[in-house]
Amino acid sequence: MxxxxxxxxxxxxxxxxxxxxxxxxxxxxxxxxxxxxxxxxxxxxxxxxxxxxxxxxxxxxxxxxxxxxxxxxxxxxxxxxxxxxxxxxxxxxxxxxxxxxxxxxxxxxxxxxxxxxxxxxxxxxxxxxxxxxxxxxxxxxxxxxxxxxxxxxxxxxxxxxxxxxxxxxxxxxxxxxxxxxxxxxxxxxxxxxxxxxxxxxxxxxxxxxxxxxxxxxxxxxxxxxxxxxxxxxxxxxxxxxxxxxxxxxxxxxxxxxxxxxxxxxxxxxxxxxxxxxxxxxxxxxxxxxVRYPGRLSRHEFDGSTVFVDSAVSRDGFENALAHVERETGSLPALTLVSVPREKDLDGFRAVASTLTARVVFVALDRVHLHYPDRHEWPGEWATEAELPALLRSAPIVLAIGTASFSAEVLRHCGVDTDRIF
Incomplete structure (x- = not known):
């Protein structure tokens, strides 16, 4: 070395x-x-x-x-x-x-x-x-x-x-x-x-x-x-x-x-x-x-079942919700979203507005993305520090957004990524 x-x-x-x-x-x-x-x-x-x-x-x-x-x-x-x-x-x-x-x-x-x-x-x-x-x-x-x-x-x-x-x-x-x-x-x-x-x-x-x-x-x-x-x-x-x-x-x-x-x-x-x-x-x-987490992957975290997907478009968001419903019989009790303006933020807002369960926008630290301003998201807002508590706060959680966000969630879930195939 x-x-x-x-x-x-x-x-x-x-x-x-x-x-x-x-x-x-x-x-x-x-x-x-x-x-x-x-x-x-x-x-x-x-x-x-x-x-x-x-x-x-x-x-x-x-x-x-x-x-x-x-x-x-x-x-x-x-x-x-x-x-x-x-x-x-x-x-x-x-x-x-x-x-x-x-x-x-x-x-x-x-x-x-x-x-x-x-x-x-x-x-x-x-x-x-x-x-x-x-x-x-x-x-x-x-x-x-x-x-x-x-x-x-x-x-x-x-x-x-x-x-x-x-x-x-x-x-x-x-x-x-x-x-x-x-x-x-x-x-x-x-x-x-x-x-x-x-x-x-x-x-x-x-x-x-x-x-x-x-x-x-x-x-x-x-x-x-x-x-x-x-x-x-x-x-x-x-x-x-x-x-x-x-x-x-x-x-x-x-x-x-x-x-x-x-x-x-x-x-x-x-x-x-x-x-x-x-x-x-x-x-x-x-x-x-192939074991490639963060793409409609399912993980357990402190009693919660967490689905993680790196979708950043409206179609991807809708597909992830449908996947969770197929897998569990219901839509997620909590959806965590993290997408910047340069992705399909409007599409995410439109889908989020149709959900009756809790939806929270999570803004990460240390990443250089153009997140919307707080007032531009029509719902709850959280910081990265709150992510662990959010992940364990509902029985079924969907975490969806950029690859950086998926990586943060996967780290908290302790997912081993040393080998993908």
């Missing part, structure tokens, strides 16, 4: 290490300063990473459903015998679980050494006067460096925000899987669905072999088609018909669609590698092995 002797850091020490490495430039940014698109490439070069020719890589972009797509794609590739490196953005409950090999987080000593190694490379670069490298770029570079050193044969890489503007857009991808796209991060990606779709599909560049995408609005699909034609890439539309062979293997609803999409994209990566297609037995085994 580098600079840590034989001592495994405590949680507080690990937080401090991440703050001074992965989050250092982002935390020290000047008011109004943005990310420097060149800095990720400079860091990769300092680490000896060939961004144009990594191991065969599937990139995953979209407004919602990326994590599920990543999990199932990774699981199927691993089931066929490949050593698979995966980058999630963000992690399920921690920064450490952003990076995985064959579904498992890195051993703690390797993770600590990796952070120090990447930070040492970053400190050799010129001062970040023109812009910083963000945490997602730092972890992407760390993952690529680790996966290369450990002989990973296929990569599945989740974008942070966007596609072309994201550091993932600097990686030579074999394929790009595009989940659902809706209005989000408009200040960064553009004010329209078309602009956002263009940024996300822009992670596919000349040399990318295929783009797979879920059914989108016509506005988004038109942009996707034009980009695919412009760079000469094969386009695969994953609709209900394409999903049908996976019915019964994965959850219903949009989560099931994302899971099927991940496996469809993984099979296309196998074809690009010249490897045999996954057998039906391998598909079934991979689907059965």
């Amino acid at each position: 580098t600079g840590h002797g034989d001592i495994v850091p405590a949680a507080a020490d690990l937080d401090a290490l991440e703050s001074r490495t992965a989050f250092r430039e982002w935390s020290a940014r000047s008011p109004g300063q943005g990310a420097d698109a060149r800095r990720f490439g400079m860091l990769a070069a300092a680490l000896g990473i060939d961004l144009e020719h990594p191991a065969p890589a599937l990139g995953v972009v979209g407004s919602k459903g990326k994590g599920t797509t990543v999990a199932y794609a990774s699981a199927l590739l691993a089931e066929t015998g490949l050593r698979v490196g995966t980058v999630f953005s963000p992690g399920l409950v921690s920064n450490r679980d952003r990076l995985r090999v064959d579904g498992a987080v890195l051993p703690l000593d390797e993770y600590v050494e990796l952070l120090d190694r990447v930070d040492a490379a970053l400190r050799t670069l010129p001062a970040p006067d023109a812009g910083y490298i963000g945490p997602s770029g730092f972890f992407l570079a760390a993952g690529l460096a680790h996966f290369s050193a450990t002989g990973c044969e296929a990569l599945v890489l989740e974008a942070g925000i966007g596609g072309r503007r994201d550091d993932l857009g600097r990686v030579g991808l074999t394929g790009l899987a595009m989940a659902e796209v809706f209005l989000e991060h408009t200040e960064l990606l553009g004010p329209t669905i078309a602009a956002i779709a263009a940024d996300k599909v822009g992670a596919a560049r000349p040399g990318t072999r295929f783009v797979s995408h879920l059914a989108q609005s016509e506005e988004a699909e038109s942009v996707i088609r034009r980009h695919a034609e412009a760079i000469g890439v094969e386009l695969m539309r994953v609709d209900d018909a394409a999903r049908s062979p996976y019915a019964g293997l994965v959850a219903e609803g949009l989560g099931g669609m994302n899971a099927a999409h991940g496996m469809i994209a993984a099979r296309r990566v196998l074809a690009e590698l010249g490897r045999p297609d996954a057998t039906p037995e391998q598909v079934r085994a991979a689907a059965a092995r």
Whole structure:
């Protein structure tokens, strides 16, 4: 290990290490300063990473459903015998679980050494006067460096925000899987669905072999088609018909669609590698092995049954409520909501107004999201400190919102996320 002797850091020490490495430039940014698109490439070069020719890589972009797509794609590739490196953005409950090999987080000593190694490379670069490298770029570079050193044969890489503007857009991808796209991060990606779709599909560049995408609005699909034609890439539309062979293997609803999409994209990566297609037995085994909490997952917490879902749209909220009712015979006695303005806040307010049981908005600390003002939410409001008491205050609880919120709830519930398949 580098600079840590034989001592495994405590949680507080690990937080401090991440703050001074992965989050250092982002935390020290000047008011109004943005990310420097060149800095990720400079860091990769300092680490000896060939961004144009990594191991065969599937990139995953979209407004919602990326994590599920990543999990199932990774699981199927691993089931066929490949050593698979995966980058999630963000992690399920921690920064450490952003990076995985064959579904498992890195051993703690390797993770600590990796952070120090990447930070040492970053400190050799010129001062970040023109812009910083963000945490997602730092972890992407760390993952690529680790996966290369450990002989990973296929990569599945989740974008942070966007596609072309994201550091993932600097990686030579074999394929790009595009989940659902809706209005989000408009200040960064553009004010329209078309602009956002263009940024996300822009992670596919000349040399990318295929783009797979879920059914989108016509506005988004038109942009996707034009980009695919412009760079000469094969386009695969994953609709209900394409999903049908996976019915019964994965959850219903949009989560099931994302899971099927991940496996469809993984099979296309196998074809690009010249490897045999996954057998039906391998598909079934991979689907059965995935344990990806925070996506309509059920947990027990101090006598309460807690359902956790990372949905941020009206459809997702309605689907989660229906799922709880199917599972328990009733709607939740308490619903905890945490969504920022840049997601479907209006949709959440509309659904919440139809519920007769208690609904509470939870605003997290330490996350940089644009929550609504207190008066903009037509109901109860709580802080992060109140979350544990809320989780144990009703027999059936639905906690729904951003991945950051799901992670906080999963931490309180003590969910083990060291391995997802």
